[in-house]
Amino acid sequence: MPGRTASSTARTRRTTSTKNLRNSSPVTEVPDEGPDSSLRRAVCTAFADSQKSTAAHRKTCIALRKLQESCCYEVSSSKKKQTEEFDADDFNREVIRCILRILPVKKAEPVGDRVVRFLGTFLNEASQKDNEILQQDADDDALPETPTSVLTTQILSTLLPLLQAKDKTIRFRATQITSHLINSLDTLDDTMFQQLRFRLLKRIHDKEAPVRLQAVYGLGRLAAEVEDEEDEDSDSDDEVGAGVLAKLLNILQNDPAAEVRRNLLLNLPLTKDVLPYLLERARDADSTTRRALYGHLLPGLGDFRHLSLTHREKLLRWGLRDRDEAVRKATAKLFCERWIEDCAALPAAQTSEEGEQDKDGKKVPVASLDALLELLERIDVVNSGIDGGIALVAMYEFWKGRSDYVDYVSFPDNFWEDLSPELAFVARTFNDFCRTAGPEDYFGPRPLIEMAEEKLPEVTKFGFLLEREIKNLIDAAMLAATEEEDADVEEDLHHREFVVEQMLQMALTFDYSDEVGRRKMYALMRNSLALPDLPEEVTRLAVEVLRLVCGEDNKGERDFCGVVLEAIAEVHDTIMGEDDGTDADSTEDSFHSATSQPDEDDTIVVAQRKAKRAKKELDPQAEADKAVREIMVNMKCLHIAMCMLQNVQCDIEENVHLVTMLNTLVVPAVRSQEAPVRERGLMCLGLCCLLGKNLAQENLTVFLHCFAKGAPALQATALQIITDILVTHPTLLSDPAASDDSESEAKGTQKLITKAYKKSLGSNDGNVQSTGAIALSKAMLSRLITDTDLLKQLVVTYFDPDSANNPQFRQSLSYFLPVYCHSNAENAIRMAEITCSIISRLHTLRETYLEDAEVEEDAGNGDMVKMNLIGQMLLDWTDPRKIVGFAESANVVDAAAGAAQTHYIVAENVLERLVTSQPHKDEKKVLFSMLNKLHLPANGADPERVKTVLELCAEAVETKVSPTITDKNYLTKIQNNLIKIMHDYATEERGGGGAEETVLETTEVDDEGETTVHVVHGAEDEEEEDLDSDVTQLQQDMKDATIGATTVGFTTGIPDAEGTRIEMEDSEMMDVDD
Structure with missing residues (x-):
């Protein structure tokens, strides 16, 4: 019988232990609330009815008010016997007792909100009735003390200490009731006002958003009041000295909870000082808050x-x-x-007196x-x-x-x-x-x-109207040139220019099938382009209208180019003629030469002319004016040429007008010593290169030289031109039909272009850096640039804290990087291959960033993205499920070539990094978190790659690279599922399964560390059971064998169709090439 005795002893011990545990638990002491009474039952009944529905609140308020009057005022003799033992203190005590029962009610329970609403309604109506009763005795200079005011003060005094309760539900309900009473009542005692302000100002920094919401709801009413001086007791709290309104505005700008900001937006007073802070919410991160501003606040704001x-x-x-x-x-x-x-x-x-009205009687x-x-x-x-x-x-x-x-x-x-x-x-x-x-x-x-x-109006009439406005514009421009620094003249010129622009925009939408109207607009645009005082924007629109009027065919394009070149020549002659034809000295020289004596020695005449020319050249003011005039005419002519080149599509070598313009205008501008002329000439040359491949090939080195030696503005322009040329003529980098010499030249050019892109990403000028990122994005999306080092530099620079002050750069890459990876499987594979090196580089960069003494204080400002977030973004970019063309469905294995193996590549690189290197613990933590998020679809990679990943995973388990047990479990689970995938490959090689075998299998590690395996089978139940047993045996064998240098071998217990066993030696598993 010893066994029975031992069992009984164990039960006795457990019973004693449980009893001691119960005895050690704290016992809640219920305070003595006094005996039950009819008043308590009546008050409890009222509060119980109030939580059922808001529809009966008014009736319940009347019943509770009768109870209050019976306790606080004299009643008739018929009712005195029933209520004579209760006074105002008893009534207040019972109401507060019921209010305390509301505090533990959680926020999600609607009954609590109904009771709070009922309490505010009751106190408001009771206060009004008390004021009516005491109106004849009330002093105008002082607020009378009424039973309801006393009750309100006692309720708020009871709730004030509970605003700092440890339980968040208690704090929420106490703050909710307090704020609701503040907004329901018209008057508050001065002492209570200061106490409420002090307590609620502390709650606006509560860690719970619902508590902060209710606190700002109550302070919104207090903010409208005139702020008193600092409270005498405020020395113990530094924040009380500041005004309520200033603190609420700070919460409006910085509170992380959208509902808190929205409540302040709708409840703060609309004053001149507050309004700018409210309008800032138009850029709020929460769409509901922005909608509240535009849908509620601004319509009710008044006259805009x-x-x-x-x-x-x-x-x-x-x-x-x-x-x-x-x-x-x-x-x-x-x-x-x-x-x-x-x-x-x-x-x-x-006009409303004659007026129409809608159905509601409002004026239409x-x-x-x-x-x-x-x-x-x-x-x-x-x-x-x-x-x-x-x-x-x-x-x-x-x-x-x-x-x-x-x-x-x-x-x-x-x-x-x-x-x-x-x-x-x-x-x-x-x-x-x-x-x-x-x-x-x-x-x-x-x-x-x-x-x-x-x-x-029709086109012909519109042409005359436009001609009149253009004439007014030219008159205003000439007047502005003579009247310097006249604000009214400049404003009138600006208005005239805007009117002509709007009319030209209209002209771009008209139908020019009417020959009369077409000819009118044709002549008007041709004559307008020849005007040297025509503003640049008007010139651009006039060129576009002329291109539309000339027609879309080749003949119309040649006519268009000829007309524009004539206009350029006329503009040039007009501007330069003012210097040559109207010069008084030239006129006098010509006059004296024509009237000189016939027998005068020719050498004397030549000497006189040289003397006058030397005198003219020595005049610095004349030389400066001439240089300015030359720059002006070149800029004007180049602008017209640039507008023309933007509206043609023909081959430049087949258009004699364009060739003439290139040789006589564009090339000299590129060689000019003036930076503005050279930059605009470079843009025209780039547009010409887009129209001819040979011209682009000849001048590509010119643009590269401009980028290498030019100023930041010229560098940005050169980058844009180079990228546009590559996109338009992609064979410049790789032409399959090119000879060996041409191919080597193309490789050299590609090397120079890659070097230029790298230099732009490291530029200190923000405009050059952002332009380089956008240009490189175009080239990579067009698959013109496939350099992985350049892609790595792009990603590293994207996360670099130094690029935080360049929002254009980061915004462009925020769009480009996911689109680049998800649009093509090759791009995703390219990103997967450099993922691990990016993590390593960024970790080193972050360590340097945090070691900097000046930056360390602001390390939490978010300039450097956290490494865990970087790892998750890289996994998202390489996720095979998001790649276009990837179809992880039945019988679709290679829907997108290589798309399914991206995370296999990431896993291989991460495991190799963990096994062969000694990364920092922070970097190792990021790498293990990435392993936890991998998505490894079945048949997503070839058996050799799966075997390689399996070997690395086993080696990682053996060498104990995992710092925690959780990370070790990740490796073990991934290892077991990779073995299962290898088993499927082995079964398929033996001829088993096929279409009836495993169709789809996905290995994915969840957040909690559990590996989820989705398997879809088409075989019979008996085959499924055999497969499960085989996998179980294989996993058991794997636990006893380690794949590594010291492993002799292992045997997988997988029976084939004839009942034999396949032995897989260690050399076969380790030899990847086989």
């Missing part, structure tokens, strides 16, 4: 004209270009409805052209209405959202008599909307194209 011009422009630009569609719609609605009605308020009030807004013009003026359409400006987007949304204005606006003759910038912009945007909008953008009775043809 009180905002500054900068704020109006920024709000429109940020809202209409927001990534969230709801924000864009809210901004468009704000512009189309609220802002236009602010401008139309006075005209609408004047009346379309007004004057209001529209004022709106455009308020957003500075002259500056925001250029190409790419936000006014174009705003007006498109306006025409789309206000179909009444589309039907209302018209363009009679008096409309064009004195065009202002706003009128011209209305006509231009109306024309663009009618010609580009879809049927879903307008629901009117007539098609938009038909409406545009009817309302706008």
Whole structure:
């Protein structure tokens, strides 16, 4: 019987241990709340009813108010017997007792919110009734003390200590009740006001976002009050001295919780000092907060004209270009409805007497052209209405959202008599909307194209109108040249230029099938280009209109080039003729030469001419003026030539006009000593190279030389030209039909180009660096540059903290790197091969960054991305599931050649790094975290690569490179699943399985360290059981055998169809070449 005795002893010991454990647990002491009473039951019933539904709150408030009156005021004799034993303190005590029961209710429970709402409603109504009762006795200079005010003070005094409770639920409910009471009541005691401010200011820094949300909700009401001086007890807390409003504005800018920022946005007072902080939320990271600004705050702000011009422009630009569609719609609605009605308020009030009203009795807004013009003026359409400006987007949304204005606006003759910038912009945007909008953008009775043809003038009439405006522009330009530093003249010139630009933009959309109108526009554009005072933007648009008028065929292109070259020659003669033909000395010299005596010695005449020429050359002012004039004429002619080259597509060698321009204008400009002329000439030469491969091949070294020796601006231009040439003529780097000499020359050129790209990425100039990144992105996406070292440098520079102050560089690469890897399997493999070296390089870079004494203090500012995040980004870029063309489905193994082996390559490189090197512990931690995220699809790599990874994994397990048990488990699980994949290969080689065997198998290690294996089988159940047993046996054998230099061999217990066993020797597993 000893066994029974021992068992009984064990049970007795366990029972005693459990009893001692229970005895050691703390016992919650329930405080004495006094005997039960009818008042307690009535108050509890009211609070119980309040949590069921908000619909019965008013009825419950009336019942609870009757209880309060019966306890605080004298009642009739019939009810006195029932309530005579209870007073105001008893009622307050029971209410507070019920409030304390709300505090443990979690945030997710709606009953707690209902009770809080009921409490605020009750105290508000009870306070109003108390004031009515005591109104005749109340002193005007002091607030009377009422039963409800006493109850409110006791409730807040009870909750104030609980605002700092350890339990987050208690803190949340206490802060919620306090803030709700502050916003529900009209008056507060001064002492309580200071205590609330002190306590709530501490809660705005609470670690729980819901607590901070409720704290700022209560402080938002206090912020509107006049702030008192520092509290006497504030010496113990440094933050209390600061104003409530200043701290709330700081929370508005820096709180990580979007709901906290949104609550402040909607509850802070709308003052002049606070408004700029509120408008900043238009760039908030949370889309709901941005939508709250555009959908709620700004429509209720009042007249938008009180905002500054900068704020109006920024709000429109940020809202209409927001990534969230709801924000864009809210901004468009704000512009189309609220802002236009602010401008139309006075005209609408004047015309509303005859007026239309909608079903709700509201006045229907009346379309007004004057209001529209004022709106455009308020957003500075002259500056925001250029190409790419936000006014174009705003007006498109306006025409789309206000179909009444589309039907209302018209363009009679008096409309064009004195065009202002706003009128011209209305006509231009109306024309663009009618010609580009879809049927879903307008629901009117007539098609938009038909409406545009009817309302706008025909081409011939439009040509005369445009001719008049161009003449006004030239007159204004000549006046501005004579009247220096006259602001009004400069503004008028700017307005005239904007009007002509808008009309030329309209001309680009017209149909020139009418021969009369086409000839008018043809002559007008030809004559306009010959004007030397025509601004550059107007010149560009005039060239585009002329190209459209000449026709799209080859004949029209040759005609276009001839006309433009004639204009260039005329501009050159006009400007330089002012120096040669109107010179007084030249005129006098010619006169004396013509009237000299016939018998005068020729040498004397020649000597006189030389003396005058020498005198003229010695005049420094004349020489300076002539040099400036030469620069001006070259810049003007080169600009016209550049605009022409941007609108032609023919081969440059087949167009005699282009060859002439190249030899007489472009080449001398490239050789010029003046930097602006040389840079513009280089751009023209680059455009010419795009039209001819031979010319590009001859001048590619010129652009490389300009990049190597030029200034930063010239370097950026040269990089753009080189990349455009390579994309247009890709055979310059690799031509399959080229000879050996040409091929060697192409390799040399490619080496120089690669060197230029590397130099641009390491440039100290931000513009050159960002231009180099964008240019290299184009070349790599076009598969013109496949250098892995260059790709590695690109990625390392992307994460380098020195590039943090170059947002254009990082933004361009943020788009390029994932697109580059996911668009092509070869690109992803290329990235996978350098992943491990990138991690090693960046770790060294981060160590250097943190060792710097000046940077170490700011190491947490986020300039250097954390290594774990870098590893996850690299894995995401090389994820085979995201590569275009990869199909991990049944019977599709090589949908994208090599796409499935990217993470096998990463695993091989990471394991090799862990086994053959001694990385730093931080780097090793990153590498193991990457192994945990690998996705290894079945049949994703060839057996040799899988075997290599398996050997490295086994060696890593043997050498104990894993610093923790978790990392060791990762290696073991990956190793076992790689063995299973090898088993599938072995089965397939023996002829087993086939289509009925394993179709799809994926090895992926989850976050928790568990390896998930997805297997889809098509065989019978018996075959599945055999396969499971084989895998189990194989894993058991693997535990007893180690693949490495000291391993003799191991045997896999995998029976084939005849019951034999296949022995795999160590030499076979280790010999990768076999």
